[in-house]
Amino acid sequence: MTLFSDFGLAQPILKALVSEGYEKPTPIQAQAIPHVMAGRDICGIAQTGTGKTAAFALPILHRLSEKSRPLARKSCRVLVLSPTRELSGQIADSFRTYGRNLRLSTSVVFGGVTIGKQERELSGGVDILVATPGRLLDLIDRGSLTLRDVEILVLDEADQMLDLGFIHALKRVVKLLPKDRQSLFFSATMPKTIASLADDFLRDPAKVAVTPVATTAERVEQSVIFVQTSQKSPLLEAVLRDESIDRVLVFTRTKHGADKVVRYLEKVGIAAAAIHGNKSQPQRERALAAFRAGTCRVLVATDIAARGIDVDGVSHVVNYDLPNVPESYVHRIGRTARAGATGLAISFCNDEERAYLKDIEKLTRLKVPVMPLPADMPAPVPASELREPRREQPQRGRPAPHARGHQGHGQSRSADPSADRGPKRRSRGPKPAANAGQPNGGQKQSQARPAQRPSQGQPAQKRSDNRGDGAQVAWLDKGPRRR
Structure with missing residues (x-):
């Protein structure tokens, strides 16, 4: 046919x-x-x-x-x-x-x-x-x-x-x-x-x-650049400064990494958008629509998009991080050279990723040509300027009186501001009110005398204190306490 x-x-x-x-x-x-x-x-x-x-x-x-x-x-x-x-x-x-x-x-x-x-x-x-x-x-x-x-x-x-x-x-x-x-x-x-x-x-x-399982696209020109991890972002900036690049897909290994790359590019004046599993559907649709329309020429994605993006005119694919699954490399670079066009795939490889590169070359039965680092690499942006904006945290304070010691129907434990402050100490029994068990509803009594402490030099004695709620708590008085 x-x-x-x-x-x-x-x-x-x-x-x-x-x-x-x-x-x-x-x-x-x-x-x-x-x-x-x-x-x-x-x-x-x-x-x-x-x-x-x-x-x-x-x-x-x-x-x-x-x-x-x-x-x-x-x-x-x-x-x-x-x-x-x-x-x-x-x-x-x-x-x-x-x-x-x-x-x-x-x-x-x-x-x-x-x-x-x-x-x-x-x-x-x-x-x-x-x-x-x-x-x-x-x-x-x-x-x-x-x-x-x-x-x-x-x-x-x-x-x-x-x-x-x-x-x-x-x-x-x-x-x-x-x-x-x-x-x-x-x-x-x-x-x-x-x-x-x-x-x-x-x-x-x-x-x-119709094709061998691990065959890379025939019209994709592939290359790899060996680079230190700290130089990846400046290298990406240098690559994207090339005006011949029409649309480029940048692949990272993690969702956090994709967002970090976008923040870096925006800091150096290159418009970019990220698409990954943590983005809402409207956010993903807007990013993909802008990429298709050409209003955003750089799209940073995780492998969720390696086989989910079909956009004509993708001239370049950049593997900011090499995938740890070699088959993913084939799918990534297949995003370019579509509909009879040609494309270019550039991979950044640090020392830890050399093993991934070997797996890719073994799978594809091709030796990826090595390119040198560009001579005019820009200086990296300080990490302090790339930190994600801090989200406003609710003020930590004492929980509302009605929330302490009681959870209403349908109220989750995490609703308590103190619920996630780390491991709790073991309880030694229910802690009663300071005057629980006393007459007049626990009101202060003028004739109530504080418990006498052993004078200095006397041996500490072990005794029990009835707190009024039936709980006998043993304690060892070791002398005057500091306030």
Whole structure:
């Protein structure tokens, strides 16, 4: 198959492809589309950026258009599971783009946003539902969605789902699906755990593999710069001063590291935004929208975005931190050189990361060329100027009288300001009021005499003091106490 028109796709779909400028299928599309249109299960091995989404979206849209039927309430005909919010949104956008000339509904659900709006969208049923596993199960548990009418299941980026701990959620979803369904399973790698999961999902699948598991993008020019940790930020600044850089993705290993890089760049006058798991969904959407629009040319991300960002025009990928999982390197640099373009991937490597570099070169079977440090490295910004702004802390004081010694209904222990001040000393019994047990409600008595202490030189005696609450406390008087 050399043209999309050779597959026999419905004319409304071909019309949408022509308007998008697509004529020839990619290798994964050429192999997968005929099997999907024939109704077979598929086990596909393809790295990101190979056109995998269209490989299942186009034939699914064709099949739905051929077999239109009324939708049941709170149901879907096609379920697509993906690991991240960003990837889910992009898959849904692809379905809407390719199927814009068809009367098919598409919805996307993921966590981080209010669930009420999503429930309302699903109340009348949808043709295509794209979801992350966690939010999908939330909707099912609330009675807002049923999977009994699913005709086609797609599991995209299966290996990343396992990395994110979705294995138990996926197994639960499988039990809720009808046995008579078509299943499409896509993954960039195929370790034993993924192969076992595929056996649970698929029946006599057609296997499609278009590239070796660890092949890096052919049009990506790779390089590595050996640098001390303290020099990474000035080096990044020097790289980003190059005006030839259009859009650049900077990858860090941690969420805190991503925020720290953004603060550094803003301090030196380079606009940047961060995207990671601690950011709210609106924050992530705004950052990604600005990056797509070109108003923010630097996006700093963790590996959650390595397979969740599909933005044309990413000219450079910078690995500020090398990943400790070598497969992640392949996915990171696959964010550039997309749609036939070329790209450049630069990795910063300190002494501790040299072992990670060896693992990457072993996996990819390529020696990454070494670049020298630039001669005009800027001076680093002092760490004291990069500290995160201190948040206002509530004043520490004595708890309100009604809060001491009593917790009301529904009041958590942490509501007490003193609840998290470190380990508590062992209690020696309940501490009564100073005059508990005395007449007149414990009021001060003029005739009350203080207990006599042993005079200096006398041996200390052990005695018991009845505090009035029935608790006998033994104590040893060792002479006069200092105030």
